[in-house]
Amino acid sequence: MSQRTSGLRRVLSSAAVYQGLQDLLGGRRFQHRLVAEFVRPPAGARLLDIGCGTAALLEHVPASVAYHGFDLSERYVAAARRRWGARGQFWQASVADAPRLTGGRFERATAIGVLHHLDDAEAVGLARLAAAALTDHGALVTYDPAVTAATSRAARFLIDRDRGQNVRTPAGYAALVGQAFDDVEVIEVARHLRIPYTGCVLIARQPRRDHTPSQPA
Ligand SMILES: C[S@@+](CC[C@H](N)C(=O)[O-])C[C@H]1O[C@@H](n2cnc3c(N)ncnc32)[C@H](O)[C@@H]1O
Incomplete structure (x- = not known):
């Protein structure tokens, strides 16, 4: 995993601090948009949230949707359990050691x-894990900071200070996710937060079955 955790970034491993910062920057409003515009889970769907953090996304997920989330951080998962209780299922795991979720059990x-x-x-591993977990008509939706033609110097300054060390171009993200999905739609976003920032949403459909892990969950 490539994540910077030294200095001020260490403070962000506190669930409360991370969530507060997200709210301040407009991340909460953007998460609402992500669910309403891109994820669009059908009523009664099962949703797998990979790297769920504190499960802030769940605030925007319709009540009929069954939410399952996992994250590397024990602190974030503990905060998710405290906040959401039985509304979702949460577990601590990394993408690499997450149980293989075979059988097409999730719509999103x-x-x-x-x-x-x-x-x-690891990013290809994430895409393969999602492809194996999804139904044939399911979709993986991702969002990440991205360097695009719209990235200003101010945005680049902020993106460079992210805890994640693998910020890519939209094409860079799509090439990796495309190793596990036959159809990857790329949507560039800007002015979606209260700070100068650029990012990219991927909607990956048609999960490939050639990499489905053989070990059942
Ligand atoms: C920027 S936070 C986003 C959290 C959440 N998805 C959200 O939108 O609020 C990135 C998350 O990815 C998790 N993460 C990073 N590497 C991971 C890995 N290898 N496996 C699982 N989770 C990971 C971190 O612990 C962190 O919670």
Whole structure:
């Protein structure tokens, strides 16, 4: 995992501080948009949130949707359990050691702000994990900071200070996720936060079955 955790960034491993900063920057409003505009889980769907953090996304997920989230950080997962209790299922795991979720059990998977924390091999691993977990008509939705033609110097300054060390171009993210999905839609976003920032949403459909892990969950 490529994540900077020294100095001021260490403070962000506190769930309360991280969540407070997200709210301040407009991340909460953008998460609402992500769910309403891009994830769009059907009623009664099962949603797998990879790198769920404190499960802030769940605030925007309709009540009929069954939410399952996992994250590397024990502190974030503990905060998710405290906040949401039985509304979701939460467990601590890394993308690399997460149980193989075979069988197409989820209609949606999300990885919000996660790919830029992962090196290329780990990012492909995430995409394969999602592809194996999704139904044939399911979709993986990701969002990450990205360097695009719209990235100003101020945005670049802020992006360079992210805890994730693998910020890519939209094409860079798509090439990795495309190793596990036949159809990857790329949507560049700007002015979506209260600070200068650019990012990219991927909607990956048509999960490939050639990499489905053989070990059942
Ligand atoms: C920017 S935060 C986003 C959290 C959450 N998705 C959200 O939108 O609030 C990135 C998250 O990815 C998690 N993460 C980083 N590397 C991971 C890995 N290898 N496996 C699982 N989670 C990971 C971090 O612990 C962190 O919670």
